[in-house]
Amino acid sequence: MYAKLTDKEFETFREFIKKISGIHMKPEKKILIESRLAKRLRYYNLSNYSAYFDILMKDDVEQQMFIDIITTNETSFFREHHHFEFLRDHVLANARDNVRIWSAACSIGAEAYSAAFVCDEALSARHLRYEIVCSDINTEVIKTAQIGLYPEKFISQIPQKYLKKYCLKGKGKYEGHFIIDDKIKQNLLFRRLNLLEPLPSDMGQFDLIFLRNMLIYFDASEKRKIVENVSSKLKKDGYLLIGHSETLFNITNCVKQLKPTIYTK
């Protein structure tokens, strides 16, 4: 017999999620939270969600695991293709120096590697370098991004020319997977960051920041905090890209809109 998450327990988890990640968990997400946390109850052999909450309160490692479980990490390679065309035609075509990009809620790295393929193709012949910082609040997805090993189901999202040039077919125990070439991976840096917290002073400034499909999980005041925090790392003429279902209208004026989903300082 499975435990049921009561309304009161759900409220307690919602408040805690908001406190540690800023994420506004909508009431209709109760079933989702119940099913995602069920495996932790089984792991600890617990009969109810309050007992799990007591463990959570006392254990920092469990708190990170909790964040890893509750965050939604859906992503794909070349998601919103026009952003990668914008990167190629506006940022890389005009680059006179090395280029720095930040994938600020990178999930498993598909966004960052898509950008890396485009950068490598555009910049290597011109002897310019690029660096892509990848960060997320979820440590599990960062580990996956760092390894750069993906199931073949992602292959159809990647243009053939990049697959041939930058992806290697998995063999033996990696059968059914492909791996990103080291010559691409060496341009990526990985770190765990909560975008609601003060950002490290050693991050430097960026020519382009991807902040896509992450703001949807936050309410207006948190959205403002995140965008202002992240935009503080944008170079004067840099670009901030958000997801197609997101807008900064009535949220903040710290960046101005160039076209839908594309902002600059």
Ligand SMILES: C[S@@+](CC[C@H](N)C(=O)[O-])C[C@H]1O[C@@H](n2cnc3c(N)ncnc32)[C@H](O)[C@@H]1O
């Ligand atoms: C739906 S994914 C988007 C991935 C990618 N940017 C894209 O558009 O395909 C949202 C990511 O935001 C991360 N996230 C949620 N809250 C966060 C926070 N407070 N700080 C940093 N990352 C966060 C999640 O862990 C998740 O990987």
